Amino acid sequence: MAGKKDEAIIEKLAEDVKKNNLIDPEYYKLYNVKSGLRNENGTGVLVGLTQVGAVHGYLVDIGEKVPDEGMLIYRGIDLKDIVSGFQKEKRHGYEEVSYLLLFGKLPTNSELDEYKQLLGRSRTLPRSFTENMILKNPCKDIMNKLQRSILVSYSYDENPDDISVKNMLRQSIELIARFPTIIAYGYQAKSHYFDNKSLFIHSPRPDLGTAENILHMIRPDNKYTEKEAELLDLSLVIHAEHGGGNNSAFATHVVSSTGTDTYSAISTAVGALKGPKHGGANLKVLKMIDNIKENINSWGDRGEIKDYLMKILKKEAFDKTGLVYGMGHAVYTLSDPRAIHLKKKANELAQEKGRMEEFELYKSVEELTVELFKEIKGPDAVISANVDFYSGFVYDMLNIPHELYTPLFAAARISGWCAHRIEQVVSDKKIMRPAYKNVIGKREYIEIAKR
Template identity: 50%
Template sequence: MDQRRAFELYDRFNEVNGIDLESFSHLDIKRGLRNADGTGVLAGVTNISNVHGYLVSDGSRVPDEGSLRYRGFDIYDLLGGADGDDDDRRFRFEEISYLLLLGDLPTQEQLDAYRAVLDEQRELPDGFTASMIMRNTPPDIMNVMSRSVLLLYAYDDRAEDRSPVHEIATAVSLISRLPRIMVLTYYAQQARYHNGSMIMHRFVPGQSTAETVLSMLRPDRSFTADEARMLDIMMSLHAEHGGGNNSTFTTRVLTSADTDAYSAYSAAMGSLKGRRHGGANHQVRAMQAEIKQNVAHWDNEGEVADYLRKIVNRDAYDRTGLVYGMGHAVYTKSDPRAVVCKRFAEQLAKGTEFEAELELLKSIELLTPEVMRTERNSKKAMCANVDMYSGFVYSMMGIPEELYTPLFACARMAGWAAHRFEEIVSGKRIIRPAYKSTYSAKRPYLPIDQR
């Protein structure tokens, strides 16, 4: 588009789309569907998970230790303990996705059958990789994954079926196929934009989802048991996080309109890609990289605090004043996902070159609340969120940054599906909040020659 010719199309963009903030306060609008104290506006009930981070006492929000439960089961129990030091080192993601989809933990026989179904579904339709993934590959993997989900609609002759049988079959097929789509897209992207090789490893039947990802991703297909275990933990932590997070709510909104499963899940991926949602992990890693470059002594808390003050005062990084990886909409004293992630990171980093960087991240977690108190006079309880350590864990495993959010999507597919099922059965009404127009009076219409 000729920008000179199109200038008038966008030169008043902010003016036309801006709304006086007093309009929100005057009408008591909950911007972002958030109450004044930061809590979410209650929009529904769910049996799928409980995200707990605070108590309400006499109308006030009181910080509390965070907890995350899937179908009533504490995440620490599901993962084998908060320290991860149990002797049973089996992979958990398949059990957790089964729990989310079907409501209870599987027996060994049920788990074996579920894993067999996942194996059966991993293959993509004939020609799909060449025509849908390798052709016109855009620079962002999330867009290809979203597009691929939409296009799989065309290969399903029952795509508009809303029956429980078809809904569960569709969800399981996507849980199975998305990791393969993700890895193939990564190599297609590398080939198109970075002069890399297009590697197309076959999946190995019988491997867990985490093993499958690493086996298809590594050029030599090698990985350690600890790496697979850590990736399994990360996917388990990302599998579900309540009905109010943006991508899950997106799934619910589209499902309430009675659209097909593929459209709902594709839209959820578009939401997760956002920099204020799943894509925030890129902001965290970029900020951490800047701190590493500008703090000479990572083990000196005074130097780290000084640079955090620059960030908070909008003198460093992206000048927003935000310390990415710190704070959460629900969690106050602790984010259980970050707790688990950090403890497993400590196990992986011990005795390696990553140990110093991990200590730096722990310093950022420790010092940021005090910096916020002194620089902003903030009394808000603040803890590290899962993004503080997730990118670091992936980097230790050699997983490219381009895959951080796609891995999140592969895991969260289970949670999205569970919420879609619940909305189909229990929602029964299209989600349709109200918006108030700021035009109180009718504007006079003028013929074109009088304007």
């Protein structure tokens, strides 16, 4: 840590840095630059092609964005049909979805069994990895631990830089299998060294799927119910992929276009997901709901809830950003299909756990935010709950520690990231190199004595 004198110097320099890096917003209009890679109507700028996934949330009619029901597509197949398919057969779906994303087709029974066995044999971390990388270097932030562990995995790979499809596929399968182990052990180390709790390092079981292994490894007694495993599996399925335009998938494409190794590309994706604007929003929802609980007298009083939500929107309450977290999305307008699936299961679990009053509070916040949005912006304005609105509540009911919420997102999305990486290397040989307009103009160098 810097001393007081150094802190004062850095604080003064920070003011210069802020002043000399702020670009006048008018320049974006002047040079027709799409800030955030978004068009003026809110649609994303088209920057690439993909077969991995697609996100549908609106139609475009003569340049105008027209709201539509949301759809999430994995390799051309509607997520709704995928979920319906494996749930109807009363089995877990994440491994099937992972196979679909990686290989571009639905597996047969024998192909799925073979893939599950591959993952099962790859879940154990390399020799000495747990001791040297995780236990000797514990971290308060599990996403940081995950990112560093991915980079260190390069050192344990005898052929890390080979970007042939066969080698990238082998690396992808190992990472998909090991992400749950890394985040579980990272959490156990954090719990022990920073929270003074007992240390539990449970070996992954090759006979268990991804969701079951996560619950098996993060819990001291290894115990979980089938309902819990089913719900966590669903959460992994709906988080596995979200098109090439989401920030972490796009980052994977950008870095992979340089020809770099798999570990560098995937660690970049984890770094992108770690940001609160991307993967950490469900924690914000939990904190907001806790704040609402503290400031209303009755969870069932919709009028009181609505009044407090108005204060949040007016930047008078909670974190004073004017945001109702978990509501709204960059693509989805009328609905987020992921939120629909989670809401249904959250209702079932809330009944089982005796937390229906709390579930009804979430529902009221969702419905009243939609009402307020129309009152403030007009009757045609649309907003809907996104996946983050219910996912934090679901994880809380599953007794999953808050520190693991975003890492669980990563453990699901790794399948999509690996699919996007392979697609980029196979399909587009050019390094991504967009243009930036320099707006500072020409300046003269001044000798140091004359400054």
